[in-house]
Amino acid sequence: MYFNKMDSSTIAAIATPIGCGGIGIIKISGPNALSIADHIFRKAGFKQEGPDTAHSFSFKTHRLYYGHIVDPKSGQVLDEVVLAVMKAPHSYTCEDIVEIQAHSGYAVLSAILSLTLKQGARLAEPGEFTKRAYQNGRIDLTQAEAVIDIINARTDKALEIATSQIKGDMKARVEAIRNILVNIMIRANAAIDFPDDAGETIDIDSALETLYSRVGNPLRKLIEQYDNAHVLRDGLNLVIVGRPNAGKSSLMNRLIKKDRVIVTCVPGTTRDLIEETLNIHGIPVVVTDTAGLHETEDPVEVAGIKKTYEHASGCDLVLFVVDASCSLTSEDVTIFEKINNKKTILVINKSDLVDEKFVMDIPDGWADMPQVIISALYNREIDTLKNLVAKIVLSEPGLDLAGKIIPNLRHKIALDRSLGAVSSAIDGLRAKVPFELIAIDVQEAIDSLGEITGVAAGEEILDKIFSSFCIGK
Ligand SMILES: Nc1nc2c(ncn2[C@@H]2O[C@H](COP(=O)(O)OP(=O)(O)OP(=O)(O)O)[C@@H](O)[C@H]2O)c(=O)[nH]1
Ligand SMILES: [Mg+2]
Numbered sequence: 001m002y003f004n005k006m007d008s009s010t011i012a013a014i015a016t017p018i019g020c021g022g023i024g025i026i027k028i029s030g031p032n033a034l035s036i037a038d039h040i041f042r043k044a045g046f047k048q049e050g051p052d053t054a055h056s057f058s059f060k061t062h063r064l065y066y067g068h069i070v071d072p073k074s075g076q077v078l079d080e081v082v083l084a085v086m087k088a089p090h091s092y093t094c095e096d097i098v099e100i101q102a103h104s105g106y107a108v109l110s111a112i113l114s115l116t117l118k119q120g121a122r123l124a125e126p127g128e129f130t131k132r133a134y135q136n137g138r139i140d141l142t143q144a145e146a147v148i149d150i151i152n153a154r155t156d157k158a159l160e161i162a163t164s165q166i167k168g169d170m171k172a173r174v175e176a177i178r179n180i181l182v183n184i185m186i187r188a189n190a191a192i193d194f195p196d197d198a199g200e201t202i203d204i205d206s207a208l209e210t211l212y213s214r215v216g217n218p219l220r221k222l223i224e225q226y227d228n229a230h231v232l233r234d235g236l237n238l239v240i241v242g243r244p245n246a247g248k249s250s251l252m253n254r255l256i257k258k259d260r261v262i263v264t265c266v267p268g269t270t271r272d273l274i275e276e277t278l279n280i281h282g283i284p285v286v287v288t289d290t291a292g293l294h295e296t297e298d299p300v301e302v303a304g305i306k307k308t309y310e311h312a313s314g315c316d317l318v319l320f321v322v323d324a325s326c327s328l329t330s331e332d333v334t335i336f337e338k339i340n341n342k343k344t345i346l347v348i349n350k351s352d353l354v355d356e357k358f359v360m361d362i363p364d365g366w367a368d369m370p371q372v373i374i375s376a377l378y379n380r381e382i383d384t385l386k387n388l389v390a391k392i393v394l395s396e397p398g399l400d401l402a403g404k405i406i407p408n409l410r411h412k413i414a415l416d417r418s419l420g421a422v423s424s425a426i427d428g429l430r431a432k433v434p435f436e437l438i439a440i441d442v443q444e445a446i447d448s449l450g451e452i453t454g455v456a457a458g459e460e461i462l463d464k465i466f467s468s469f470c471i472g473k
Contacts, residue, residue, distance in 0.1 A: 010036065011124035011132075012116040014109045015099070015472035024104030026112050027472060028121055029093045029129055034059055034085070036119040037098040040112075041083055043067040059098075061087035069100065069112050078115070079108050093129050094136035127469025131462070134454065141454035141465065142170040145408060148469055149233065154277070154284040157232045161406045169405050171453050173222070178449040180214050181422075181442055188439045204429055211426050215445070219419040225404055226412040231316055231393055233406055235277070235284035238389065239312045240347075241339060242321035243331050244268050244292025247349040250376035251321060252276070252289035255386070261289050268292055271304045273311055281390040288315075294331045309338060317389065318344040324360060324373065325353035336366060345388060346371035352378050410465075411452050418448035 010030025016023070028036055037059070044067045059065070065083040070076065084099040091097040102108055117123065125131075127148075134144045142165055149162035164170075184207060191202045240248045244267030252261050256276045262269055274289040288311060291304030312318055318339050322332055348360050352375040360371075372388055374381040407415060425441035450456030 007132075010121045011128055012036075012113060012121035013124035013129075013472040014113055015129075016104060016109075018106055018109070019104065021104035023101050024109045025472075026100040026102065026109060026116065027124075027129065028098045028100070028116055029091070029095045029124075029132065030121070031096065032120055033096040033098045034087070036116055036121055037083060037085070037100070039072050039119050040069050040115050041065070041067055041081070041100075042070045042077075059083075059085040059087075061085060061090065069102065069115065071115060072119075078111050079103055081112075089136070089138075092138075093132040094138050095132060124471060125466075126471050127466035127473060130469060130473055131466045134462075139166075140168070140171045141457055141462075142174070142411070142452060143168055144454075145410075145465060146170075147473065149408075151470070151473065154235070155232075155279050155282045157282040158235075158284055161229075161233050164405065170407065170411065173218070173405050174411075174449050174452050177215055177218055178446055178453075178455075180210060181446045181449070184210065185439065185442050185446060188435050188442060191435045192439065202435070204432075208426060208429050211422055211429070216419060216422050216426070219415055219422065222405065222407050223412060223415050223419065226407045226409075226415075229404070229406045230409070230412075232283060233408060235286050236280075236317060236389075236393055237315040238285050238287045238317050238319060239308075239315040240287065240289050240319045240321060241293060241308060241312055241335060242347075243323070243329065243335070244294055246292070246321040246323045247376045248292070248321050249274075249289050251319070251347065251349065251374070251382075252287060254376050254379055254382045255287055267294075268296070268298070268301055271300050273304075273307055280386050281394070283390060283393055285389070293335050312339055312342065315342065317392065318342045319347050319385075320344050320369070321347045321349050322360070323350050324348045324358060325350045327361065328363075333363065336363075343392065344369050345385070345392070347385060348373045349376050351375045351380060407452075410461075414448045414451045418445045421445035421448065 008031060010028060010032040012026060012028040015025045015027040018024075043065055063085055065085065067081065067083065069078045069081050071078060079102045082101040084101065086092070086097045086099075088095045100112060102112055113123075127144075130139075130144050130147050133139050134141060146162045146165035150159065150166065153159040153162050187202050187207075240252055242248050245265070249261040249263045249270050252274065253259050253263065256278050260276060261274050268291070270289055270291050272291065276287055278285050278287060290308035290311065291301060293305055293308060296302060296305070320335065320339060322328060346362070346366065346369040348371060351358065351373045358373070360373075370388060370392065372381060372385045374385055376382070421441045421444035425438050425445065428438040428441060447456045451461060454462075
């Protein structure tokens, strides 16, 4: 496994959010964690002789100790605490860990943290505790990433994906595929070293079959699962577009169930992108209200319209709002043409202004768009629209999460690269190119998979992953 320089310092950080609360935790990890705790903790009932609290108290592992944090210089008691002790290697980082459970307030937590620093600990960098768990071989990179996914999960489905990953499901799948490639590589190397025996070492047909069905197919499946289900992990980007006054902002407010966006009868009310998050049947959704799209010279609107199209081009699903109370205009047609390549729901708004049997007269080319007739003003059929959004997302093949492994974007990029190299190795074998060249492709496929678990991940990848963590994790 690739490990960057091991750091033998003892690190400390506040592990809970800063603010007033019942409990705040300061975490210390490293070879001096126990001695630092020993110097600043006075066990309840311990008779202090002199200001220094160090009493060579012999901590037992996986025990809680009740007592006080005391400044060893002044003898001042800072807080009443519970100390959790986990000795190496049976801890989160595989190092000695002490967690000080104090009261949560900025002053008290900062004071205790600075005491630990005075005793020789160093302030932990973001994600450094998890990085140490990785460096000490307790978890692989996918499991480290799952930690942050669990922290960030906004819905139960996102949490389900993250917990499967922290259990090591992704790691196991990738390692299984990688091992098959490693075996092929061993045989390819033998064939290169002993070309006369190549026929015995490599059976081309069985190598082709293995590369295609035992490596290529599972890689394709994982990539497909990313494409189908990444919205459950990363969230669905939903954009509301339409002509001015179609009722986009009214719809936005209904979706998020609050009066977040200004609604007026003046066309061109919304000028900028307005983003909110909501949960639709377990799917985390980021919904964006946008400026009304039409021909205009107003520089503010022009800027807003440009932003709208840019944003819509990168979204997962468009809600295209039109006004039921009047016929479609050339502006509606222009909007449709610009968003035509995106997955879109036609939202026919202001149903309260038309009769019950109303059917919108739409151009032939629009017939494939699923549609829903709503009234944002009267809150009619908003749930039908939400159900349709969920149906469109969840009806993607492969969205039944049971037993499925959903890669993240970083994994998907590496999987793509690995599959590309495998395809090239298959082409090479068929074309009977020398094993030396095929071995290069197989090695690339192996290395790309190694990047996912960390076996072959460079410092840059590690920094990128761990810097996205919060301090104290
Ligand atoms: N009767 C009726 N009026 C609606 C409905 N939805 C919105 N309106 C009205 O239409 C007008 C425009 O609504 P907005 O939600 O501001 O429309 P918009 O599409 O955001 O407009 P811009 O921000 O200017 O692009 C307001 O007067 C709303 O009250 C509806 O379902 N029925
Ligand atoms: Mg608006």
